[in-house]
Amino acid sequence: MEKDSTYFGVKEIARRANVSIATVDRVIHNRTGVSEKTRKKINEIIKELDYQPNILASRLASKNIIILAILIPRVSEETDFWEAPLRGIQRAEAEIKQYGIQTINYFFDLNDKDSFIKQSNLILEKGVNGVLLSPSFIEQSILFTQECQKRKIPYVFIDSNIPEQHSLSYIGPHLFKSGYVGAKLLTYRVKSNNKVLVVNISKEIENYNYLQIEEGFRTYFKDNHMDNEIVRIDMKETDYLSVARHMTYVFHMHKDIEAIFVTNSRVFTVASFLQNSHRKNISLIGYDFIKENVQHLNTGVIDFLICHKPEEQAYRAVMALYQTLVIGSSVEKIQYMPIDIITKENYEFYQN
Amino acid sequence: MEKDSTYFGVKEIARRANVSIATVDRVIHNRTGVSEKTRKKINEIIKELDYQPNILASRLASKNIIILAILIPRVSEETDFWEAPLRGIQRAEAEIKQYGIQTINYFFDLNDKDSFIKQSNLILEKGVNGVLLSPSFIEQSILFTQECQKRKIPYVFIDSNIPEQHSLSYIGPHLFKSGYVGAKLLTYRVKSNNKVLVVNISKEIENYNYLQIEEGFRTYFKDNHMDNEIVRIDMKETDYLSVARHMTYVFHMHKDIEAIFVTNSRVFTVASFLQNSHRKNISLIGYDFIKENVQHLNTGVIDFLICHKPEEQAYRAVMALYQTLVIGSSVEKIQYMPIDIITKENYEFYQN
DNA sequence: ACTGCTTTCGGGTACGTACCCGTAAATATA
DNA sequence: TATATTTACGGGTACGTACCCGAAAGCAGT
Structure with a gap:
């Protein structure tokens, strides 16, 4: 039982390009300080070897943590619906905490537009790396996400969509x-x-x-x-x-x-x-x-x-942000959730 | 944005116990070569600090890879039902490949009991670390899983269950x-x-x-x-x-x-x-x-x-084995899948 | 006291990547 | 041509854990 020896990492790329690992690293992360010639050569080798970075090693070595803001309604006596997304978020966070990812919840009040504005401003002040939000107030959501756009902060909608915005993804019902x-x-x-x-x-x-x-x-x-x-x-x-x-x-x-x-x-x-x-x-x-x-x-x-699986919606939304920010892989722009039918006879097996 | 500095690793445990990292490692993995006294002391500190191993670092440093055997019916003209579990398995494998986990498929013929026996013997010869199987042939499945039991190989049933067996988990319909x-x-x-x-x-x-x-x-x-x-x-x-x-x-x-x-x-x-x-x-x-x-x-x-979400069944089954073998966390003994109702109106959003 | 053996333990390297720091080369300025 | 500045790059350490190897300590028998 030996590790797959066909794996090529930065070391092999560096060897083939006759450069140091540090230079390869610069190319991979689009950092400055590499001549155009070397950059091109290294990129060719990367393509040739179909280099896949080892996320384990990457996240282990990396110092900076990634912060995701969650902007959803507060769980109220009004409705405990939003408990489910909260669970999904916690589940996702537990899974990817090891990768240096943290979530911060920003709750707003469904009866109070201003609370939404206030919380979204807090997010912008904090300077997070990604946002998950339920765009309950459309106008305010548009303003907020436009600001995110400007700052290159990816954001994901759940529960309902604003199709015109350039969200990373919408995850919710049709x-x-x-x-x-x-x-x-x-x-x-x-x-x-x-x-x-x-x-x-x-x-x-x-x-x-x-x-x-x-x-x-x-x-x-x-x-x-x-x-x-x-x-x-x-x-x-x-x-x-x-x-x-x-x-x-x-x-x-x-x-x-x-x-x-x-x-x-x-x-x-x-x-x-x-x-x-x-x-x-x-x-x-x-x-x-x-x-x-x-x-x-x-x-x-x-x-x-x-x-429409609210827990799953939020879980996937966090994971979508994780995929973009850490793995760098692309994400489906629209992910419609299943329209589940629950009856007396099958409810006990339902997975929210 | 700095990494959570409240994290305590083996290094801290070693420092507090006045031993080397290697000794702590021996205790964590229940290896021999540690005096009862030291072992106890280290275990106490581990408990006190609520030590959670960093899986990233662990899998990165570990050389041995984990092999999971998949024992399911071959996709035939008879029915393409088993395509779905196969997709789930591939999805799971892609996610955890980085952790040094590999799956090997062993297909049997639903019309041929002997093919099941043959494939299960191949698995035992190979000496895998975990098994995912659909127990289509009950008697033969019992014999096979008893052998796994003996060799301390965890196994998970999908699609249908044999309740009497000590499977790690059953993941499928009620x-x-x-x-x-x-x-x-x-x-x-x-x-x-x-x-x-x-x-x-x-x-x-x-x-x-x-x-x-x-x-x-x-x-x-x-x-x-x-x-x-x-x-x-x-x-x-x-x-x-x-x-x-x-x-x-x-x-x-x-x-x-x-x-x-x-x-x-x-x-x-x-x-x-x-x-x-x-x-x-x-x-x-x-x-x-x-x-x-x-x-x-x-x-x-x-x-x-x-x-009953066949793709999801297989995905979860692989993940259950991964959790046990890599993370060491426990797994639900029975995971009933939802009983999904599909109609003309909602089928396009169904997630298998 | 000497040899041989077992038990117990520590030093140190490796995993693959990130990133700091220092330096040589290239270019600009005088 | 000498000096300052920028650009290009390499060495080396760190992340947290696994595990090899060797050494010290303890103990037995002679």
Whole structure:
């Protein structure tokens, strides 16, 4: 069991080029102090040998550590959704800590645009090497990432995208398609002409995500020539009583609602309402693998949950930055996450 | 940006214990040549400092490479299912090659027990450090893994499990639950009293998997007090004509079959039959994200595919061996894969 | 006390890369 | 031509661990 002796390192390159290791190192890292002639010669040999740097040795010898900033919403009582990405980040960090990589969390408040601005400025002051962010506030995110661009700091979006920006990558759901899948599941057993209700419950100022989801949802009906009436309702208050009030009103206005689609993780509130008001035989679909939702999935009030692996999103985002900054390999510009379907029967095996 | 200076390595341990680095190294690796007194003292300091070895440096300095044997079915015209695990293995190997880890593939023929025996003997002769295997032939797998046990070679099962064996880990589906999910999807829109057909198409000698899936499938009906008649049929020939013949016969005998559940990836053959014989309005569910199946998913003949991430299974299995052999960390004894539901609407985002 | 053997331990080099520092050569300035 | 400045490059050490080799210490038997 001997080490692969066919491996060629800087030493061999230096030998072949009749230069020192230090000079080869200069070429590899595009440092100054090498004549054009030597540089060319060394680069040729590097290509010829298909030189792959040994990352172990590289990171071991290198002194400087790489700092990644994480700019995501704070976990609030509002929703514990962002716990999952946080886990993914920690998992990734544990794996690559040995390579001299550190992450620093910058949390902002989803109800407070200014907190986003404040945190993003802190990141710029700190002078980090890479950024992972959820662009919850679009305008502010654009300003911030433009500044990153200027400073050559790579950044990755998760959860939702701003396609026009030059992000290193977007890692998250295809929201339109996600709504489309929701419609398919909802209509899989819906009867011909009954009504369908779309519910959006969100305090959040921006609801960019929601619009794309609903568009996908409606498109499915169009594509399949289903002319069920789609009733929609917006709720700015997220507490149970407000939701119950709104729901009571809707059911009063529309007697024949057969299926409900909630566009985010607050579906459990609607589930509670259905349960408390003893309404059965109504299909209910919503988003995200959070505790409250799984409970209602288990009791059968929620039929399906759709989920986009938030933990995995963040994990991959960190890894994408790592790949760029340490390995120097390229990264897929858009990585759509799977649109996972969770039911009472398979939830126990779900991997967020 | 300086390296974390709070890190204590062997050097610091040696200094505190008034011994050389070499002696500390002996203690860490349980080598001989250290007095009981010194050993104890060093171990105490190690514990006190919560010493974490630097894997980079460790693997860089170590000369011996670690060889992992992969014992899985050959990719045949029969089914390209095993292409996916192969990809997962290659992905894992690429990631950890730098750590001095190599994999060697040993393919066997699913129709030939002897080929399994032959390949497993080759592995034992080679003297590898770890094994990843799909225990397609149960008896032979038991014999082989017992031999591994004797030689202290860790092994990981994927795809299906032999619970009694002391494998390092099982990484694969919970087959019973998988059949259960299949039943849920199938019955989600099934009408009261029509018949349901379970199809098993397999040349393979052993079909241990199949039995567990069918059990789960039937249990769902019991649990939900559905008394639909469940017709079952076995086919030993996998070619289209044979399948079509069998199917014609079944439909002749049972006019009112409303839904079909195929227990493995050969569902596309049944789909072709339904398409060619112009039978509509029959729900069809089967297994695995392979090209042929996705095509029928797309045309709407197959309603759902269930899949257990075969690529990911193999990737994780390699990583589990790596963790044990290199990092020395422990590994989950059973890692059930998600029971993924694939539809026409979400298949393009599926990650195998 | 001498030889031979075992146990216990330390010095030192190697892994492949990063990077500091010093110096020779090339070029510019006087 | 002499001196200052820049450019090009090499020597050598460091990162943290693995492991070879040799030596000192301890112990046995004579």
